[in-house]
Amino acid sequence: MKTTYISTFTLSDTSRGLLMKQSANLARLQVEMSTGRKADIGLDLGSRTGEAIALRSEHTRLNAIIDTNALAASRLDVTQAALGDVLGTAQSFLATLVGVRDSDGSASVAKGEGQGGLDLLISRLNTQVNGNYLFAGLNTDVAPMANYFETPAASNKAAVDAAFVARFGFSQDDPAVSTISAADMDDFLTNFYMPLFDDPAWGADWSSASNDAVSSRISASETLGISVSANETAFRTLAAVFTMLADLGTGQLGEAAYGAVVDKAIGLLGEAIGGVTDLMSRMGIAQERVSNASDRLAIQAGILNQRINVLENVNPEETAVRLNTAITQLETTYAVSARIQRLSILNYL
Numbered sequence: 001m002k003t004t005y006i007s008t009f010t011l012s013d014t015s016r017g018l019l020m021k022q023s024a025n026l027a028r029l030q031v032e033m034s035t036g037r038k039a040d041i042g043l044d045l046g047s048r049t050g051e052a053i054a055l056r057s058e059h060t061r062l063n064a065i066i067d068t069n070a071l072a073a074s075r076l077d078v079t080q081a082a083l084g085d086v087l088g089t090a091q092s093f094l095a096t097l098v099g100v101r102d103s104d105g106s107a108s109v110a111k112g113e114g115q116g117g118l119d120l121l122i123s124r125l126n127t128q129v130n131g132n133y134l135f136a137g138l139n140t141d142v143a144p145m146a147n148y149f150e151t152p153a154a155s156n157k158a159a160v161d162a163a164f165v166a167r168f169g170f171s172q173d174d175p176a177v178s179t180i181s182a183a184d185m186d187d188f189l190t191n192f193y194m195p196l197f198d199d200p201a202w203g204a205d206w207s208s209a210s211n212d213a214v215s216s217r218i219s220a221s222e223t224l225g226i227s228v229s230a231n232e233t234a235f236r237t238l239a240a241v242f243t244m245l246a247d248l249g250t251g252q253l254g255e256a257a258y259g260a261v262v263d264k265a266i267g268l269l270g271e272a273i274g275g276v277t278d279l280m281s282r283m284g285i286a287q288e289r290v291s292n293a294s295d296r297l298a299i300q301a302g303i304l305n306q307r308i309n310v311l312e313n314v315n316p317e318e319t320a321v322r323l324n325t326a327i328t329q330l331e332t333t334y335a336v337s338a339r340i341q342r343l344s345i346l347n348y349l
Contacts, residue, residue, distance in 0.1 A: 033319050037312050052311045059304040062297050065217060069294045071130075072216045072226045076287045079134050079228060080280060082124040087276045089117050090238055094269040097245075097262055107250045107258055114245030118148055121238055125230045135230040137210030144209035144230035148243065155205040156196075160247060163192045172249035182256035189264050193244070197236040206239065207231055218293040226286055234275025241265045241272065 038044040093113050100106030122145045125135045132140040146154040153161070161171065167188045170176045180188075195201060213225035244265050250258055 033314075033316070036314060036316065038314055048311065052308065055304055055308050055311070059301055059308060062220075062301040062304070065219065066294055066297050066301070068216060069218055069290050069297070072218065072224075073287065073290050073294075075129055075134060075214075075226055076283055076290065078127060078129050079226075080283050080287070082127045082134070083228070083276060083280045083283065086121055086124050086235075086238065087273065087280065089120050090241075090269060090273050090276065093117050093242070094266065094273065097266050097269070101259070101262055101266075107253070110245045110262065111250050114242045114247075114250075115149075118239065118242035118246055121145075121235070121242060122147060125235060133209075135209060135228055135235075137227065137229040137231070138212050138214060139208060139210050140214065142208045144207055146206055146208075148247075157247075159196050159201065159205040160193070160243060163196060164188070164248065167192045172247060174249075175252065177249040177252040178254050180253060180257045182260040185253070185257040185260045186264075189244070189261070193248075194240060197240045202231065202236055206236075216290075218290050219297060222289075222293060224286055224289055226290070228279050228283065232275065232279060234272045234279060237268050237272040237275065241268045 096113050097110060100109055125145045126143045127134050133142065133144055136142055136144040146156050148154060148157050164172055168176075168180060168184070196205065207230050209230040211229055211231050213229060214227040215223050216226050218224050244261055248261060250261060253261065
């Protein structure tokens with residue numbers, strides 16, 4: 001035979017345990033009501049917790065790629081703007097050279113525009129976004145182009161001066177420049193001057209950029225080149241043309257030699273403009289691919305988010321009813337506990 005002791009202590013202790021359990025349940029329901037999600041995913045989902053974790057991981061990865069694509073799109077936008085400036089300057093310079101080819105006093109005009117064009121070209125190729133040089137290839141922490149007009153003279157300026165002296169025996173500022181014939185100027189441009197814009201001279205004196213483009217992952221299965229190197233042929237040609245008119249003594253050249261320089265420049269400008277246009281087209285295709293990839297990723301992320309919500313979200317109406325019930329139960333338990341606390345055998349003696 002077993003006897004069970006009944007006392008106010010036993011009843012109070014039972015009430016305390018019940019209060020703790022109901023308070024914890026109430027706190028959990030309040031969290032779910034305020035966040036709209038299950039308070040303890042692992043406890044509620046059980047064996048399906050792994051599915052929720054996998055879905056969240058994939059969702060995070062897709063959003064990370066979308067964020068990266070936004071940065072890539074920003075780089076491409078700035079690159080396109082820089083290329084547009086370069087193209088516009090080249091086209092304007094070509095129009096000037098064609099218009100003043102046989103005009104008196106045109107050398108000073110061509111020289112001024114050549115200096116301005118070279119300065120703009122170097123400036124645009126040294127464009128930065130968030131501290132990274134866009135046209136430096138993989139060497140994004142180094143300015144790709146040496147400043148031709150800096151003091152003391154940069155290596156590219158020194159190389160042009162040395163080539164001129166090596167061919168003619170005097171500098172671009174010497175009055176003897178007026179004695180240079182058209183044939184001699186053609187020979188200088190072909191055999192002494194233009195090689196300065198080919199490798200290895202270009203890499204040694206003009207550019208610190210790498211030939212490799214910066215690549216970005218734009219989707220789970222796609223990577224895309226999102227940069228243009230300052231070493232592109234179009235930029236080399238433009239640098240040669242602008243420098244040709246800006247710093248080969250064009251103001252003192254005889255008519256025939258000056259005509260040889262202008263004719264050479266006009267021919268090269270046509271090639272360079274076509275090259276820059278191709279680069280802009282390439283970057284435009286890259287912009288479209290990045291945009292399309294981001295749109296696809298956004299759709300995929302949305303589908304994953306819907307599946308995550310099915311697993312993790314709570315029904316607001318059901319949760320509200322459960323919360324109200326829990327509050328009522330807790331209030332009732334408190335009331336009963338208070339009455340038990342007031343019980344005493346002394347009341348019956």
